[in-house]
Amino acid sequence: MDLSRRNFFSIIAGSGTLLAGNSKNAHAWESKAPENPYGCLVDLTRCVGCRKCEEACNQANHLPPPDKPFDDKTVFDVKRRPDDSKYTVVNKFHSGKKNDQDELIPTFVKIQCMHCQDPSCVSACIVGALTKKENGAVHYDVSKCIGCRYCMVACPFEIPAYEYNNPITPQVKKCTFCFEKISESKVPACASVCPMEAITFGTRKQLIKTAQKRIHDDPGKYVHKIYGEKELGGTSWMYISDVPFEKIGFQKLPDSPPPKLTETIQHSLFSFLWSPILLYSILGGIMWLKNKDTKGGTDES
């Protein structure tokens, strides 16, 4: 498949540079991921597509009322993406799986910010308006933002949205992981309201254990993978499923976090500004030598 080919080349490309960088000096990149942040485990086998999480999110974040009411099932006719008016959406997929009566079984997939362990958006943000908090949330501080939208370019899950119709004070909009709530160890709005307990809130390490246990206890039901455990260095939100992830809109991603490559390049080139200073000295030396040769011919123009 095209995508895996792409990723393959990206990984090869990335590791090549890292090798070159490492052998040269000691700017080995280190993950800045919090040790054991909060996270959520979404069990797709439990989700029934009731959209209660969307409604709770809408209220908790004081978002504008939706075009169609939250109990309207026709929204599943198209695949939706989170945007500046909705931080989470549930989409319906038919993976081809059938029940005993030979009817297609739908799979519902909730999408929101994954709150990566080593987020690309945080590394990219020109002013550091986005930060990864110890409690797991990728937090947006609008007071620093200039609206360059580099976070949107960087995000591998294509989550941050922008208020394109606000001419003067637009903001980047995305799931906040109910930052205030989880700061007090309370459950995020979507997780607290889910009637099927499809969303489990907890510490990341505990959630991985929970996921492993569910897969272990019912190995015939689940796909043997926790999406988000290793992807891009890991995410705070993780998924388990009974259908292969590629069939329900999940992108196959490498394990290496994208900031690893860019930060390695930036820091090995520009730490203590060694390369600009060196280049400046060399050019200065050349200029002095050349102008010594041609005395008097150096009039500035």
Next chain:
Amino acid sequence: MSHKPYPLNKPFFTPGVYVMLIFMAAGGITILARFIGGIGYVSNLNHLYPWGLWIGIDVASGVALAAGGFTTAALAHILGRHQFESVIRPALLTAALGYTFVVLGLLVDIGRTWAIWKPMFYWNPNSVLFEVAMCVMIYLNVLYIEFIPIITERFKDKFSILDVLEKNLDKIMWIFVIAGVVLSCMHQSSLGSLMLIAPTKVHPLWYTPILPLLFLLSAIAVGYPMVIFETTVITSSMNLDSEMDTLKPLSKISIYLLGLYMIIKIGDMLVRGTYVYLFDFNAQTNAFLCEILLGVVIPWVMLCFEKVRGSRKALFFVSCLVIFGVLINRINVFIVGYKPFNSTISYFPSIGEILVTSGLIATLMFIYRIAVTWLPVLSAKEKEGGV
């Protein structure tokens, strides 16, 4: 060859200038609409395609095509090839104007225009964009400082203080000349690092860890063709001497600079094995072929012929190809090669985006025209007898 830049002092309002004014007005109205209705009102940018024409052309291509400023300064001032001094001032003017318009383009593109100063106080050294912004900001100031002698020379007869300023500045100008070259090398390459944060979105034909090196080499390679292009356009439209005795040796250096870029670019493709994509024959791979054949290989082969370098028309054509190649490369990296996983429809710039970009380019040409008319920028002699 001695050179002495002088103001042209020719009639300013020509039909070309009126065309520029029309584009400027259209661009101005669109910018007004952007600040009333928002970016979404005039552009096709969306949540999946946050960067479009404004970043691809106004910023990335603008910076690349302004590379003539630091490449000519490096050649004439640092390497001491004083025979090329006559092209320094026009190249410097282009660079100063080019970077000014990069900033103006950014002011339209960023959502919170009034917050543009914030990166000076809120630093994120992990961010490639932060480094680019700092370098561009400092370099723009360096360019303005390098431009001061042109203004003092024009007005020092009237204001004696300018004469003092010019003499003192002249003694320390080398600091700024070298700084300009260093800053250029830094941000020209870092512009290439920008997209490395998005490995899943940029097509592997362009996504390579040496993208920063390719951006730097292509910027250096396009510097002299850009000077040749401008000089030819301005000398023919103003009916001046063609300056071929400067341009011809300049084009000879381009063989090596463009050749180096070509070797690294094709070598990178071979090493990573991404040539397998060339047989996909979709929009992206065609754009890549177009970029590398029309914009790099063909002009390089042509440049190798003495005949081409000696002919004003052929040299102009080759320069256009090289400029086209770098322009299309930046568009490819930032727009054509950028395809998010969840995108269902591709991005194509709106009329509004095109009007803003064309308006900014027209304004740039307009000011260039003003500057060469009234400031001592060009050195080409008036053609005898005229046409």
